[in-house]
Amino acid sequence: MRLQKLIKSTLFIGSALLSIHTFALTPFQATYQFSYNGHNISTATRSLQSLENNRWVYKFSAKAGILASANETSQFTFNNQNVTSNSFTRATKYLGMSDALTINFNQSEKKVSTNKDGTSRSFKLENNPLDELNAEIQIREDLKNNHLKPVYYITDAKGIDARKFINLGEETIKTQYGTFKTMKFKLEHNKPERNTLFWLAPELDYLPVKVAHNDGSNSYGISLINYKWQ
Template identity: 25%
Template structure:
């Protein structure tokens, strides 16, 4: 009887969800919270929030609060951008505020398309770069990456304004992989950051059925795991007023039936 009730509750959640998996994209408003570990030591948590758009203006935010012993680091990052033709995102404003142990700093970037220039300020240094429609900021580029994966694009190369400089990043697909973590079991695609040296390696896993939401990231220095970031919970919403249930809770309920 208990197994039947659990199955029925899972079915009800799935069909009651206004943001079904079939309709989820990278731009579906959502919140995702992650646990940040240094090796096996928990440092804290981080959260991504994509708000419902105001017309064609989107806002993506990142907040983190991590620490180890007497060391602390808090960051608040915000990106404002628009959606253009062919699912291409164009950044408008980007800001970072960092506080905690050591010097605090701010970073800002303004993508002035009409002036054909990008204004950047990192700490106390200012810079200007020629405007380019293929130039992103470090936060919203994650959403562009996810949109490109949903469009089955093969070239995963991105240029962004970061810390007062223009940096290039390239990625490759490693393969498909099932990821089992505390929040659930996810079918994912595994990626690797392309680097010339193997002294530093970064891998991350994204779930196609969740609009390529990141599930896990691991970073290695000289073969030793340094960072391990795992999805704790998430919530998609079809509109600002219609919230979808956390898929991690559905996955957990479904897995409980398998052991009975």
């Protein structure tokens, strides 16, 4: 189950963070090498698509051979450099076992409804909560506009948590797609044994070109293979 959780987590991480122009989102697709405990085992893909009326859909998919797979989709609207969540879905499989999560953001009633493997919950929608995918979009836009927030409110099956992103300075990173001068960030977790580092490339509008996550004795990483605007 540890591998399943790590594959699911790649989403948010890159989870940290799309456009050629400073004030506009641009559809794109990025492919990453996914490694688990130091071994390359699969690739992961993120893609952003534009719909009508300022609506967008952000998708993530990964597959580790016959062992596991994960697919996630976030639908949101984007106005004045702000993401507003509409819905989020996740479906994962691991050695024949499956896991599913749906989140619906009812903006008019200020209510969030979740369902994880048949268990439903609802809670108050406040602080413009994001999901694990569209949080990346918001953070990238905030960095482009020099307005990184002190905390970001991220929604999961049980509620909304405040997460901090700490700037650790600059670092040059080499990937299969090229070498980049990046900004290094740390994502704070509530558990001391967990830590996530990610490297964002300003020349790619703060796309995460590398991510490293440790969770006790297990670790995973993603590194950029290919990136294209669509």
